[in-house]
Amino acid sequence: MNNLKSHIKISKRFWVGALTVITLYSCVPSKNIREANTNIPEQFKNVSTDTVNTATVKWKDFFSDPNLIALIDSALTNNQELNIMLQKVGMAENNIKAKKGEYLPFVGVYAGADVDKVGEFTRNGAVEKNLTITEEEEFPEPLTNFQVGLSASWELDVWKKLRNEKKAAVLEYLASVEGKNFMITQLVSEIASAYYELLALDNQLTIIQQNLEIQQNALKMIKLQKEAARATELAVKRFEADVYKNQSNKFQIEQKIVETENLINFLVGRYPQPVKRHSEAFLERKIDTIFTGIPSQLLTNRPDIKQAELELSASKLNVKVARANFYPSIGIKAGVGLEAFKTKFITETPQSLAYNLVGDLVSPLINRNAIKAEYANANNKQLQAVFEYEKTILNAFLEVSNHLSEVKNLNESYLLKEKQVDDLTKSIDLSIQLFKSARAEYTEVLQTQREALDSKIEIVETKRDQLLANVKLYQALGGGWN
Template identity: 65%
Template sequence: MNKYIKAILNVVKPTLVVVALIMVSFESCVPSKTLREAHPDLPESFSHQSMDTLNTAKVQWREFFSDPYLITLIDNALVNNQELNIILQQIEVAQNEVKARKGEYLPFVNLKAGAEVEKVGEYTRNGAVEKNLNIREDEEFPEPLTNYSAGIFASWELDIWKKLRNSKKAAVLEYLASVEGKNFMVTNLIAEIADSYYELIALDNQLAIIEQNLEIQENALNMVRLQKQAARATELAVRRFEAEVFKNRSHKFEVQQEIVETENKLNFLIGRSPQPIERNSEGFIESTIGSLHTGVPSQLLQNRPDIRQAEYELAAAKLDIKVAKANFYPSIEINAGLGLQAFKPKFLTSTPESLLYSAIGDIVAPLINRNAIKAEYNTANAKQVMAVYEYEKSILQGYIEVANLISNMENLKKTYDLKADQVKALTESIDLSTRLFRSARIEYIEVLLTQREALESKMELVATKRDQLVARVDMYKALGGGWN
């Protein structure tokens, strides 16, 4: 058996020598372009922030949120959300692609067995030879001719240019990018559920404010009707108070519709059919806004999944250029086989007479009309430049998002404090305006305006509290929290 293996090696060795000579001649004909490197430019700290590296992005989402109803919603969404499950399947596809690319640069070994029968015409070259041919003395050549074979056959493309290995590494990086894409999806999903949940609680509180205000306005309407009967108010005042009541009743139904739509939005994110959302809407106005630690801008590179995804895709694009460049070089493939072959099954075990072996070395190199290869190479370079811009864009976008939210949270806090004072003043003015109207010291229109302004200020206060909670969640997402 050793002598047959040596025969195969004797065929392969000259092939490798020829490869080395071709390699030198092709090197000067291969185009080359300079890679564009990414330059992430980030300040040392966020505007008006300290250099403290303590970062809220490291906090797990179960610790970041304290509402048990919200935590339950997020838990269900992470299991049942259809879009997230689609991304998980994409990760599975990327993982299988890595396995496929890895298998391409390993030898392919196949087991083959076959049987065939052949009858050629007697008045042909092969037929005339077989007619007068004996296998042994007094043993004629069989007609028709049967053929039985069994053996092991291997093929292997020598990856001397690392085209296949770089292709596999690029597939690994694409797989890692898809994992980061999933993490980014988880971060966005958690933030969207939290934002919708706070929106739903804010609507509950606004509905309660409208109902409380309706009670005040209906009492004021009854008072005006009594004063009209006593000739102390006009029909115009009655109608104006009635119109205000009707207006707020219609607004109540608008808010109720918004509640239904927000509940169904949450149900869709959770991946279930419409049903009531369990929640606790009490104490919304009094809820405190927890503090956040932004860390330093450079931490965005490690914490934000979208930035890491862009980084992996950039690394994969660089390897794709190497793969495309390797197409200019010759491809070398070795095929070998070892088996048994005979025209009768009983002769298959007769060795060395029935032994079959082969060794083939092929070298294929592009010589003329390399336009397709050049186009593929240029495309890979263009995609690498695109990946650089995408990476730099994601970094800039992340920094700007955090910077905007820092300013937004500070301004919302100041806005909330002022609106709280406004609500307190207008709430006290409702009772005052009613008493003044009863004593005929002000007109009815001032009572209406006071009630309307008090309602609007309370609604705005609830909206501002909602915006504060949403901004806190958005900051958590912008810093790169939520996926861990």
Template identity: 85%
Template structure:
């Protein structure tokens, strides 16, 4: 009868606690965060809705230069920054395992020994004094206790808090993988850009040397003219000054070549050494046609967009996790083992057998400000992820739009600069012939040589910019990581 009354009292307490918890649930805050706007224009400016996209081309097929391919291949293995990112991915993967283990039961083994002496005029002391033991008439004093067994604890994931944490960890891991892919696209683009810069510098050095040869021949001619009293010492000095200027420029370009080589070596993850390359065919390099596809393909091709999307999904789950902290948590604890005051009694079962089973419910009641602050922060982070996702999409569209326009304009610019170089190159010989026949001033010869040199340098720079724009457009479309 007494057991029944105790059971009724416990049931009443349980239901009172349950009703109090349900009352608290009605006070749990809720915030509605707007969805991200992922609408993009149907097509790029002045282009058709052709879905053919160069971004799907693997980087080894995109580049045709074997030296450049070898550099990129080495960098993908030895680049320190990329390897640091790979370790972060490994940590994110380990976090998944940790979160997965949290919603499974924790089981451990224990073994212990302790000694205890209580006063006789206490409850425990009085019991021990008057209780007879089978083999010995009294408890040993001091009292020892030995135990061994298994213990288990398990938090019941009623509100899916732990499972959502695990799902969020998975999404964060996938986002880190996409972050690595985006880093690869940047690395490929940076190495290609530095490589083309190196080829351009080599060609500029060659052009300056060729121009020096022309200027030195012109200087000899002017000196002869001066000896024949057909020109002045001023003309000789002006021609000499131009020779010295171009000799100085040679050293500047050589320094730029060293720095560019070292940049490539740094990206590749090795100490300074000569970079193998083929600079002779630089100006004749063919630039393949690029296919931009449609803007909506950016959502699946660009790693940074996919990373932002995964981070947004993870932030939504983190909001659910933060909200679950308002709800009560349910736990189960259990244990079974053997216990005795002497080791020889440990195997005496069932007398030495001990076990326990406990179920509890804990719910936040007073001073929930910390939980509210965590929940509000999770909502703020989710809204931040929404804006970041939209920003990345907008930036991707702008990048493609700008680089499509740049590639087209550079194509026209290179064609016209080629015509300019052709005309000024012919003007050099013509100006010298006119000067020899006293039909042109020496300043005209100098000006023509300078303009021809500048135009050739600009032609090389335009070709370099063309190749860079080609690579940057490939990166903007989402290519380079596969």
């Protein structure tokens, strides 16, 4: 009969606990967040749907200049920003270990000693006064106590809160790796861009120096013409002014060369020093064809898109973690060890053996506003991650489209500038010959020289822009990190 009553009491407790859990479940809020829209056009404008993609080419194979390759190699080791990012990746990896440890039992070793004296006219004092350990030994006063053993605590991950935290930490780590890869693509692009800028400046300096020789020869000629009364002082001053102007431009370009070299040195992580390079035959540098593949390949090739996708997945798990805070937490605590009031008894078992086992269930009841706020924040962060993911995809597609158009238009522009430079270069000698024979004014000679110089500077800039556009398109497609 007593067993039956005991069984009825246990059943009542079980059903009360189950009813409490069901009630708590029904009070837990939920919010549906829309899925990210990853639909993008099937192909780029005026590009075939061939899946061959230059983004899969390693950067060491994409660039052919050994000096540029050496600079990038050095930067990947010494660049401070990249090394800072690597530390963040390491911290994200350590966070995985921390989260993994949270859903495993915590086991510790403890040892302690204490002394206790109670009043004789108390319950404990009266009991201890009349106790003896053996016939020869009385109960000690004051009472000492020595203990040593193991303790363990474990939160049962019934609602998968701790496991979801660990999975979110893994995704955040992977996102940080993709963030590092994206930084590498930016670093490679920045170094290549600065390097090509430096080559262009070298060529512009050479053009100005060559043009100065032509102008100085023209100045000598105009002075002779003046002595022969075939030219005026005005013509001499105009020619001198053009020489001074180009001498001034020469110093400006030299300053830009210093600044560009130091930019490269900063990216490589070293103090100012000359940048090794070969600037000859800059205009003859080949512009490689870039194969864009299809837009959907951006989702797998671009590190920033993969990073945004992983962060979105992590935010979904964080919502589950925040929701699990509404549910009761179940914990188990246990300990086992040896305990005695004298050290000589501590090894006598089973008399000195002590152990305990405690289970508890704690559920939020009154102060749920903080938990609701955390849950609302987690949902907002998930929606934010959805928009961030969509924005990254849209930005990637537009970047590729812009650079594709830029490559095409620059190629057309360069062909026309080649013809312009050729015609204007030939016109310099013609204008001088015509001036000598009094069939042209000195202003025509000046104008021809200026236009020829400008056209040569512009074609160098166009070649530079072509090289930069190729690098940017390669980066936009997701190349440069592997």
